[in-house]
Amino acid sequence: MTAMTLTENILSTNKFGDTYLYAINRGTFDKISANVVFExxxxxxxxxxxxxxxxxxTDSGLLPKYITEQGIPSGSRYIFIETQDILDTLNQHHLLGDFPTEIACLTADEWLEKASDFKIDQYLYIGAVKSFNSICAQQFARNEYAELSWTIKETLHTLHWQHNAAIGNESFIIRQLENATDNLLPAGLLKNAFKNQTVIILAGGPSLSNILPWVKQNRSKLTVFSVSRISRQLVANGINPDFVFSVDPQAISTDYSKEMFQFGSDTIFIHAYHVHPRLLNQWPYTSLYLGERLPWKSIINPENLDSIGPTVTNTALNTAYFFGFERILLAGFDLCYTKEGITHAKGSNEQLAGPKYKLTSLQVETYNGEKRPTGQDFYTALEVLSQQAEIITADQRKIINLAPTAAKARTIEHIPPEKIELTEIEIAPIDIVAKHIPKVSDTDLKEDFEALTTELKKALHQISNIKKLANKAIEINNRMYNKEGLIENYRDKRNLDIIEKQLNRRYKVHGNLVKRFGLRNFLKITAPHKSDWNAEKAKDVGLVYYQSYLTGAKHLIELIEDTLQRTQTRQEEQKNNPNFTMLFTQWNKDQCFNRARIWLKNHPNTHLPEPIATEFESFSEKFDAFIKNDASKRYAQNRTVSRLPDVKARALLLLKHKKNEELHDLLNALTIDDKEPNKASYLKLISAFIAEIEENYDIALGFYDEILNYENSPLLEEALLRIALISINQQNNENAFLALECLSQLSPLYLPFYAESARILGQLMIAIDSYNAYIAQFPNDTSVKLKLANLYLENRIPDAAEMMIDHILEQKPDLPAALTLKKIIAEQKQS
Known part of the structure; x- marks a missing residue:
């Protein structure tokens, strides 16, 4: 028996006329109309x-109804995901109605197919897929909503990543131009430079902490690749990597990675062309870029190695293969969580923020045969890893994951670190790099900056002309149509055609760049379900199209002009007596404060006037403040929103599926989570669930009783319900009665159960009053009316029973159960 067994079909109607399933929406709409709640x-x-x-x-069908009444916005579609039983109930009560074809109410097994029909790919391309939880899902009215929400959001996250990767990202082009001046040496120069050698790639997974001592012990026998986000842990362990990697264009990556500036000059920085500039433009040592230097076809784009996603570790693996390493060891490349829900290694921002409780049912197998939880992003990275490994191992290379708790990948074997045979490195990696990459001279830099300046000016000229054509096209488009949307002057149409040919032919290279840069704006012209453009809207279509050209061109012009200025500043930096005002202005603008120290190092004999020296000292202080600012603690402390509701939702799901081991893991996770001060009752709840699964019911009841003793416990209803269920199964009717009495005071949903418990104990009046109190609130619940009629009959009160049956038959004259009871009543009256 559960709260849903009897009452999930029961309707309630508020004074505003909103009809809903009370078990799903409880008291949400009791005092406020559904429309006001949704607004x-x-x-x-x-x-x-x-x-x-x-x-x-669907909030009992009220949310799709609300959207229908508001009017479906142009070009929009809605997919509501419900459980099958709730959909069946809503259909049974005609609460889903005849919604427009733009709205679909489906199960989790059906939504992706419908999303495809609704052209989800096109929506993803324009960044127009959004996910929401209805009110009942926000309140976890059913455990299934939590699992649905987590799973769907993970799936959408993966789809977003896949489609963004497919069409590119505007932010990548922005970073590409911001970094163009400092992207000097391509990583492709090191092709096959490390043949027949062993490399270890250090990633940020939970297993990293266990492997770092072994890495430190064998440091002289290993070439070390590391992802930049673990630099803090490496510094703490006294490990200097040979190569440190970053591919993230987001500003937050500088907070995660800034400890890399504590590495020595023997560390090479390898980065995507779109890495965040504050990491690149402040790096004082050798750096090598992946990908293309400029976002258009250019003579200064050398043949180079690309970065491969979805993670920086996938990129590091691809680079190790390209560099010629014969044996590649993986450490911290887990692609799954710990059993407690910890996603990253000890000391990382994520680990400091505590366990992850919103775990989907998605699991992977580890090398030691366990099943570990993971997310869609890690799952995608695991598939890419397997594909990479198949290519690399087919080329007679070997990939070994050192962690038994890492996700198992195809063609990658696990060998524990103590069984790995290593020999001393004969030539230091930094010396190998020096052989393949000669030191860049001042003359080389001067020639490079001049070539870059020429390319940038050429592009600026081309894009400026595109901007002029776009302005001209907008002017023509605005005057070309009459009030009915029809073309009045076909000479204007011909002029537009000429402009279009120029954009597609004469300015094809840079025109394509403008389109790539503002691709989402161009895609909106052909947005999904916009095939109904009529003549009246043709003017708007043309305006959007050429406005996209104009907006993209303007933004690119600004970026290129900034890059030209940055390049000029770098040229000025080469001088012994530069224009310091220019340098300081650029360094402040880019927040590249460490360039002051880099300049001083490159010009040791330059005497600086006191005001200039003071300014240099100010830049050094700013850089030191950037390094010392403990973003990791701030990250952990900023977790102000309690995740305890997620704990409850997950615990209930695990109890439902009798996942005892996972419940123990959840208990351990919450025990070590110091960010949840109000977790005591949740720890008792999980402990009680574990005891139930292990059939230690007296122990479980003890934990539930402790929850009842907590003042204002948010788990009061759950504890009482479990006490009632256990007591019923143990035939402890008195204890069940007491629990149900308390539950009936919390929610009218429990009144029928309380009435039944009272009936068993012979508390006739309590049973009758409880049934009547329930029927007063839910007059359409025929099954409870029949139970009350039966109760009257059992206690030989035929008149009351007859009144109830007559009332039922007025509403449902052909109901078999009521007709049968009618006969029994007549017989009882005659006897």
Whole structure:
């Protein structure tokens, strides 16, 4: 018996006329209309044009009804995901209605197929797929909503990543131009430079902590690749990597990675062309870039190695293969969580923030045969890793994962570190790099900056002309149509055609760059379900099209001009007596404060006037402040939102599926989580669930009783319900009665159970009063009315039973159960 067994079909109607399943929405709409609740909760976020909305739960059908009444925004579609039983119940009560074809209410097994019909790919391309939780899903009205929400959001996250990778990302081009001046040496120069050697790649997974001591012990026998985000842990362990990697264009990566500046001059920085500039432009030693230097076809784009996602470790593996390493060891490349839900190594920002409780049912097998939780992003990276490994191992290379708890990947074997045979490195990696990459002279730099300047000016000229053509096209487009949207002057149409030919032919290279840069704006012209453009809207289409050219061109012009200025500043940096005002202005603008120290190192004999020297000291202090700012502690402390509701939702799911081991893991996770001061009752709840699965019911009851003793415990209802269920199974009717009495005071949903418990104990009046109290609130629940009629009959109160049956038959004259009871009543009256 559960709270849903009897009451999930029961309707409630508020004074505003909203009808809903009380078990799903409880008292949400008791005092406020559904429309007001939805307007307050979602504002206009659910009513955007050209958007595919994925929504968990329907709020008893009221949310899709609300959207229908508001009017489907142009070009938008809605997919509501519900459990099968709730969908069946809503259909049975006709609560889903005849919604427009733009709205679909489906199960989790059906939504992706419908999303495909709704052209989800096109929505993803324009960044217009949004996910929401309905009110009942936000309140975890059913355990299934939590699992649905986590799973769907993980799936959408992966789809977003895949489609962004497919069409490129505007931020990548921005970073590419910001870094163009400092992307001097391509990583491709080291092709096959490390043949027949062994490399270890250090990533940020939880197993890293266990392997670092072995790495430190064997440091002289290993070439070490590391991802930049673990630099803090490496510094703490006294490990200087040979190569440190970063590919992240986001500013937050500088906080994660800044400890890399504590490495020595023997460390080479390998980075994607789109890495965040504050890491690149402040790096004082050798750096090598991956990908293309400029985002258009250019003579200064040498043949080079690309970065491969989705993680920086995938990139590091690809680089190790390209550099010629024969044996590649993986450490901390787990692609799964610990059993407690820890996602990254000890000392990382994520580990300091505590365990991850929003775990989906997605699991992977580890090398030691365990099943570990993972996320869609890690799962995608695992598939890419397997594909990479198949190519690399087919080329007679060997890849070994040192962690038994790492996710198992195809063609990658696990060997514990103590069984790895190593020999001393004969030539230091930095010396190998020096053989393949000669030192860049001042003359080399001067020639490079001049060549870059020429390319940038050439592009600036081309894009400026595109901007002029776009402005001209907008002017023509605005005057070409009459009020009915029809073309009045076909000479204007011909002029537009001429402009279009120029954009596609004469300015093809840089025109394509403008399109790539603002691709999402261009895609919006052909947004999903916009095939109904009529003549009246043709003017708007043309305006959007050429406005996209104009906006993209303007932004690119600004970026190129900034890059030209940065290049000029770098040329000025080469001088012994530069224009310091120019240098200081650029360094402050780019926040590249460490360039002051780099300049001083490159010009040791230059005497600086006192005001200039003071300014240099100021830059050094700013850089030191950047390094010392403990973002990791701030990251952990900023976790102000309690994740205890997620703990409860996960615990209930694990109890439902009798996942005892996972419950122990959850208990351990919450025990070590020092960010949840109010976790005591949740620890008792999980402990009670474990005891139940192990059939230690007296111990479970003891934990539930402790929860009842906590003042204002948010788990009061759950504890009482479990006490009632255990007591019923143990035939402890008195204890069940007491628990159900408390539950009936918390929610009217429990009144029928309380009435049944009272009946068993012979508490006739309590049973009758409880049934009547319930029927007063839910007059459409025929099954409870029949139970009350039966109760009257059992206690030989035929008149009351007859009144109830007559009431039922007025509403449902052909109901077999009521007709049968009618006969029994007549017989009882005659006897």
């Amino acid at each position: 307050t909760t979602f504002s206009k976020s659910l009513l955007q044009e050209d958007t595919l909305n994925i929504i968990i739960g």
